[in-house]
Amino acid sequence: MSPPRVPLGAGGRGRDRRRRVAGVMFAVACTAATMVGVVALAVLLGDVIADGSHRLTGDFIGSFASRFPERAGVKAALLGSIWILGLTAVIAFPVSVAAAIYLEEYAPSNRLTKLIQLNIANLAGVPSIVYGILGLTVFVRALSLQRSILSGALTLSILILPVIIMASQEAIRAVPHSLREAAYGLGATRWQVVSLQVLPMAMPGILTGTILALSRAVGETAPLIMVGAVGFLAFTPTGGVMDQFTVMPLQIYNWISRPQEEFHELAAAGILVLLILLLTMNATAIILRTRFRRHH
């Protein structure tokens, strides 16, 4: 083979360098943009840990709220949040998945379906306080569920329904059409295709969407204030879902709005507890997801 006429790096030096510099600058800009989020989170976390970590003790987790900062704890709020979350998941998950299955696999593609679809997308953007008002009117008053955990969970369920429905639809849509055809081609009924092929394959995506939606719900304050979460509670739910309740964000807000420095530290500790709760949920999501993936 004859040697190349132009050796490497000989031609168009200036232009090559400009292109290279532009490439590097773009990479730097993208990295910087990523860092904005990471740094902000790190600073926030560092600040909260510095303020609240020394308050984060077993007593803090195990005590009720109190007028005396050294005796105050998050027990009622933490249990309230867990109750609300659990019940919300139990209500919202099946309803959302069923709605998503209907919309993707059963609904005829007509005006009504499109209208429903549009509505769901819009509902995801409605301010959460509006759901609070709905919850107050429908669950607390009209259905006489009072200011209970059930009212709160129902309200939050409605709040996150559109998010889970859309995530589930996305996951269901991502199941290759060829697999549906294969199953139909073997004489499977629509229900068999959905339950044996589509749902198992879509489940990791559905679970991820659900956990993300629940993560949003765990931070919600406004709608729960509307349906009557109380700021101060010195007992844990024992009578089940009809009990009064408070939740973590509300407790944190309550502490932060007090003038004393000690309560601000308690708020920081509360934030840490909430963060740990969130991380636990996300870890659960990842575990569930990998387990489902391994099975299919």
Added chain:
Amino acid sequence: MASTYDIDIGGESAALEARDVSVYYGEKQAVKNVDLVIPPNRVVALIGPSGCGKSTLLRCFNRMNDLVPGARVEGEVSFHGQNLYAPVVDPVEVRRRIGMVFQKPNPFPKSIYDNTAFGPRVNGFKGDLGELVEKSLRQAALWEEVHDRLGDSAYALSGGQQQRLCIARTLAVKPEIVLMDEPASALDPIATQKIEELILELKRDYTIVIVTHNMQQAARISDYTAFLYMGELVEYGPTEAIFTTPREERTEAYVTGRFG
């Protein structure tokens, strides 16, 4: 004109018969007034250039077009004399008795065993499932290669093996007719040859309708060939006649490679 697509199937009754079949996707007509008789225990090839409607026509035979939104089938398709599109007919039963193998291997994300067993399971098979799985895999000439790793994921198989698994999966439901939509088009020559040998083997027990864009393949494996062009059935007859003495000019142009 009618004589160009008549074949003599002797005294046998047709396994499948299309009478004046048209298929529309919305406004667009993909298949135009096709008449086609599929004799039992033969291999019938549908050939023609891309978009000529051969796959669409094939999908009429097991009501697969029902699953395509906006698709509409007119005319009559009968299976041993019974109209597949009659209101009393359940498309699920149609698909069980008239199986289908698709263009791209599409095994389920499950084990080899569960892939083969899926059809029998959804159809409520009562009997020795393991035996049926083995028989089906043997029929598809795959057993020797996979018998010691039935629990492995089907995705671990090569493309050609996956396609034979898909054939085994179809056979496990014990269909009477097997429709194949370009079953070897995504495979290499060696895997293709295996599939072709398999088709010739299966002919003894099944009626096979195969869509292919590979004319040599049609010539090698089919008894009858139908040439479609722009949604119309141009010519239908014994494969040898279609390839050596076609009656229609368009057929001759296509099989000699002048277009398509």
